[in-house]
Amino acid sequence: xxxxxxxxxxxxxxxxxxxxxxxxxxxxxxxxxxxxxxxxxxxxxxxxxxxxxxxxxxxxxxxxxxxxxxxxxxx
Amino acid sequence: xxxxxxxxxxxxxxxxxxxxxxxxxxxxxxxxxxxxxxxxxxxxxxxxxxxxxxxxxxxxxxxxxxxxxxxxxxxxxxxxxxxxxxxxxxxxxxxxxxxxxxxxxxxxxxxxxxxxxxxxxxxxxxxxxxxxxxxxxxxxxxxxxxxxxxxxxxxxxxxxxxxxxxxxxxxxxxxxxxxxxxxxxxxxxxxxxxxxxxxxxxxxxxxxxxxxxxxxxxxxxxxxxxxxxxxxxxxxxxxxxxxxxxxxxxxxxxxxxxxxxxxxxxxxxxxxxxxxxxxxxxxxxxxxxxxxxxxxxxxxxxxxxxxxxxxxxxxxxxxxxxxxxxxxxxxxxxxxxxxxxxxxxxxxxxxxxxxxxxxxxxxxxxxxxxxxxxxxxxxxxxxxxxxxxxxxxxxxxxxxxxxxxxxxxxxxxxxxxxxxxxxxxxxxxxxxxxxxxxxxxxxxxxxxxxxxxxxxxxxxxxxxxxxxxxxxxxxxxxxxxxxxxxxxxxxxxxxxxxxxxxxxxxxxxxxxxxxxxxxxxxxxxxxxxxxxxxxxxxxxxxxxxxxxxxxxxxxxxxxxxxxxxxxxxxxxxxxxxxxxxxxxxxx
Numbered sequence: 255x256x257x258x259x260x261x262x263x264x265x266x267x268x269x270x271x272x273x274x275x276x277x278x279x280x281x282x283x284x285x286x287x288x289x290x291x292x293x294x295x296x297x298x299x300x301x302x303x304x305x306x307x308x309x310x311x312x313x314x315x316x317x318x319x320x321x322x323x324x325x326x327x328x329x
Numbered sequence: 330x331x332x333x334x335x336x337x338x339x340x341x342x343x344x345x346x347x348x349x350x351x352x353x354x355x356x357x358x359x360x361x362x363x364x365x366x367x368x369x370x371x372x373x374x375x376x377x378x379x380x381x382x383x384x385x386x387x388x389x390x391x392x393x394x395x396x397x398x399x400x401x402x403x404x405x406x407x408x409x410x411x412x413x414x415x416x417x418x419x420x421x422x423x424x425x426x427x428x429x430x431x432x433x434x435x436x437x438x439x440x441x442x443x444x445x446x447x448x449x450x451x452x453x454x455x456x457x458x459x460x461x462x463x464x465x466x467x468x469x470x471x472x473x474x475x476x477x478x479x480x481x482x483x484x485x486x487x488x489x490x491x492x493x494x495x496x497x498x499x500x501x502x503x504x505x506x507x508x509x510x511x512x513x514x515x516x517x518x519x520x521x522x523x524x525x526x527x528x529x530x531x532x533x534x535x536x537x538x539x540x541x542x543x544x545x546x547x548x549x550x551x552x553x554x555x556x557x558x559x560x561x562x563x564x565x566x567x568x569x570x571x572x573x574x575x576x577x578x579x580x581x582x583x584x585x586x587x588x589x590x591x592x593x594x595x596x597x598x599x600x601x602x603x604x605x606x607x608x609x610x611x612x613x614x615x616x617x618x619x620x621x622x623x624x625x626x627x628x629x630x631x632x633x634x635x636x637x638x639x640x641x642x643x644x645x646x647x648x649x650x651x652x653x654x655x656x657x658x659x660x661x662x663x664x665x666x667x668x669x670x671x672x673x674x675x676x677x678x679x680x681x682x683x684x685x686x687x688x689x690x691x692x693x694x695x696x697x698x699x700x701x702x703x704x705x706x707x708x709x710x711x712x713x714x715x716x717x718x719x720x721x722x723x724x725x726x727x728x729x730x731x732x733x734x735x736x737x738x739x740x741x742x743x744x745x746x747x748x749x750x751x752x753x754x755x756x757x758x759x760x761x762x763x764x765x766x767x768x769x770x771x772x773x774x775x776x777x778x779x780x781x782x783x784x785x786x787x788x789x790x791x792x793x794x795x796x797x798x799x800x801x802x803x804x805x806x807x808x809x810x811x812x813x814x815x816x817x818x819x820x821x822x823x824x825x826x827x828x829x830x831x832x833x834x835x836x837x838x839x840x841x842x843x844x845x846x847x848x849x850x851x852x853x854x855x856x857x858x859x860x861x862x863x864x865x866x867x868x869x870x871x872x873x874x875x876x877x878x879x880x881x882x883x884x885x886x887x888x889x890x891x892x893x894x895x896x897x898x899x900x901x902x903x904x905x906x907x908x909x910x911x912x913x914x915x916x
Binding site: 323 | 570583
């Protein structure tokens with residue numbers, strides 16, 4: 255299945271492009287998608303599909319648009 | 330002091346202009362920083378007197394390893410907060426810690442009130458009480474320039490100047506203290522405390538050197554830390570977009586306080602995101618002395634300064650997440666340029682930006698609801714309308730009328746006077762931070778020694794939860810563990826951005842490299858000793874955790890973890906109180 259994954263420029267330290275389309279095996283999860291684009295798992299904050307928050311173990315579907323936000327940082 | 334078994338304390342009486350220095354062995358068990366400052370505060374406070382009484386002390390302290398290792402760059406200030414009436418604790422970077430270290434001073438205790446506006450000029454062998462009448466009523470930039478002009482001797486960058494603005498002079502309860510150009514003792518009103526002492530500024534010159542012993546061992550420890558800071562991912566994000574990167578994830582997660590927390594998302598978040606600020610205004614990144622990271626993001630904007638003739642000035646302003654939240658999303662301001670201009674004005678006047686934004690958010694809603702009128706606010710405050718806010722901050726700093734005088738004592742005070750307490754967004758008297766992330770941030774700020782999100786990082790606990798189900802006992806324990814650990818970290822007075830750099834093993838190695846053998850158990854004991862000291866101070870000042878009441882809105886607007894249950898919040902509070910009962914009486 256094909257999934258479009260958007261991070262944002264904050265992630266360019268880890269990934270080549272801030273928006274990519276990847277082919278994933280069926281039953282892949284959000285965490286699998288994070289790994290597929292080479293983003294360290296602890297750098298992935300909230301994840302949304304179609305603007306709605308989804309957990310990291312959520313199973314992806316063909317045509318999903320996954321957005322990965324950075325973790326919240328601070329003191 | 331480095332290589333000494335004592336802590337050097339400089340005592341200053343503003344009234345008599347007398348000073349004394351004590352080298353205290355007994356303070357060594359508090360390590361430094363917040364540990365030493367807490368103990369000195371406990372020794373010197375007068376609980377029976379109001380926070381701004383001349384007899385009340387202000388304490389500044391640097392860390393046990395300040396300056397000699399990367400990122401140990403901050404100074405802690407402790408005092409009685411005029412905002413909350415209890416423990417005041419605030420941190421600032423810049424050059425101050427280095428200058429105190431090189432002046433041979435670990436801590437400064439100031440009390441008394443000068444007969445006239447005064448500034449202190451401190452070096453390793455000289456303390457002068459200088460006439461500051463010409464500095465009074467001047468803003469932070471003018472004061473810095475005038476003090477530099479007054480002391481033309483070159484100091485090779487080893488001078489730090491801290492000063493208050495007009496808000497501090499007028500004793501606005503959340504007046505801040507500016508350190509050098511871009512850093513602040515921001516929260517809880519240290520500026521008002523200095524103002525109450527007629528203390529406009531302090532200049533500290535670090536004019537001695539401290540030879541390093543066993544250089545080879547020290548250098549290796551330094552290099553290890555330096556590499557950890559600059560070659561790993563631990564600090565890179567703070568340099569990159571910096572904390573403004575938080576705007577978008579908090580917005581997406583529903584944890585971004587917006588329009589006085591009527592909303593948990595801002596429809597214009599993408600316009601005020603960290604990336605938007607970088608793209609539109611970021612011109613450079615600077616660092617505190619001794620920090621190889623450079624997290625201070627400087628934005629620039631152009632402003633016309635004459636009504637005709639096309640005359641423009643370029644203004645540079647430091648920005649970060651909390652400022653964008655408080656003077657941006659919380660007030661519905663959607664243009665980075667307007668947020669920068671508000672930040673600049675608040676800084677010039679010398680107020681805490683977070684408290685300023687929150688009190689103005691409440692005032693805007695109170696005006697909408699008719700519990701105050703435009704006779705009170707003078708300008709028609711309206712969410713999203715920055716020009717009115719730009720005027721209002723001037724009225725706030727000046728205490729322009731009865732309403733602004735009241736607002737200048739914080740949103741808790743103003744809402745008790747005028748009404749609208751359900752939407753006065755404070756926690757135990759301190760205006761909320763920019764995280765509506767869940768019980769961790771809400772209850773965390775209530776139980777926090779100084780009611781700051783930085784005491785226990787409750788927002789990070791919220792972020793780490795795998796679902797929205799919270800066990801009250803586990804949440805209370807997580808908050809307490811982090812609060813205690815940070816007491817130890819703040820005895821080093823590190824920048825808390827670097828807390829993952831300084832794990833226990835690293836701290837022990839850093840001490841060992843300068844000849845101090847300290848064990849993991851001793852670090853734990855010190856952390857608990859410091860926290861117990863803070864709790865005793867709070868108790869002496871009459872604080873009761875069980876008396877904390879949360880404004881209703883926290884339970885109406887959904888958080889990042891959904892709608893919070895009021896009963897659960899109080900249950901966590903109760904559990905926390907039970908857990909600290911033994912510490913409250915510990916020595």
